[in-house]
Amino acid sequence: AQKVTQAQTEISVVEKEDVTLDCVYETRDTTYYLFWYKQPPSGELVFLIRRNSFDEQNEISGRYSWNFQKSTSSFNFTITASQVVDSAVYFCALNKDLGYSTLTFGKGTMLLVSP
C-alpha cells in the first residue's frame, strides 16, 4: 500500500523567511511519481512539480526548490523568501502505475505567511 505523510499540520512564518515543508512517502514500487500541489482558499489544487523515482536531482524554480532523497523516502519543498501570496495548503502526492492513474495524497500542510 502507498502512503504519504506530511507531519507538519500548520506552519506560520513572517514574510521573507525561508520555510521547508516535509513529505515522507512509503511504496514498494521501484517506479513511481511524486507531486506537490498548492491549494489556496479558492479550493483549486494547483500543480507545482512532478518528479519520477529515477531522478534524484534537486530542482529549483524561482523561489521554490525541491529536495528528493530516495534513501530516506523524502521529497521536501522549500520556499525561499516567503510572501503572503504563498499562504495556502500544500499537498504532497504519490502516483504509481496501477493500470489507471490515481494520486495518494498526504493530509497537507497549511502555510500561513504574515506580513
Place this chain on the structure above:
Amino acid sequence: DAGVTQSPTHLIKTRGQHVTLRCSPISGHKSVSWYQQVLGQGPQFIFQYYEKEERGRGNFPDRFSARQFPNYSSELNVNALLLGDSALYLCASSPGQTFLAKNIQYFGAGTRLSVL
C-alpha cells in the same frame, strides 16, 4: 484556455437525497478523475474515466457512481446521501492515456457539498 470547470460551486442537500455533480475537462483531455476531500484531509480518489470507460475505482460504496460523456465531460452521482458525504468534490483531468502514472492531473475548484 479554460481550465477544469465544475458545477455547481456549492450545494446543500438533506440526508437521503441524491446529488449530481458535473465536470468539464480541459480541452483535449480525455481522462477525468473524481476525488473527495473532507475538511482537514487530503483528497481521496473515487473514480477515473478514460474514453468513456471506468478505468479505476477507489474505496467508496456503491452509492457513488459516475459516467463520462462523448465530449469527455463527466458526472458524479451520489445516492442516499449521508452526513459523512459532506465534502469538497474535486474533478481532475489529464492528457494522454489513463494508466500513465506520470500524467499530471489538473484540478478544478471543486463542488462543496453540505449534507444536513
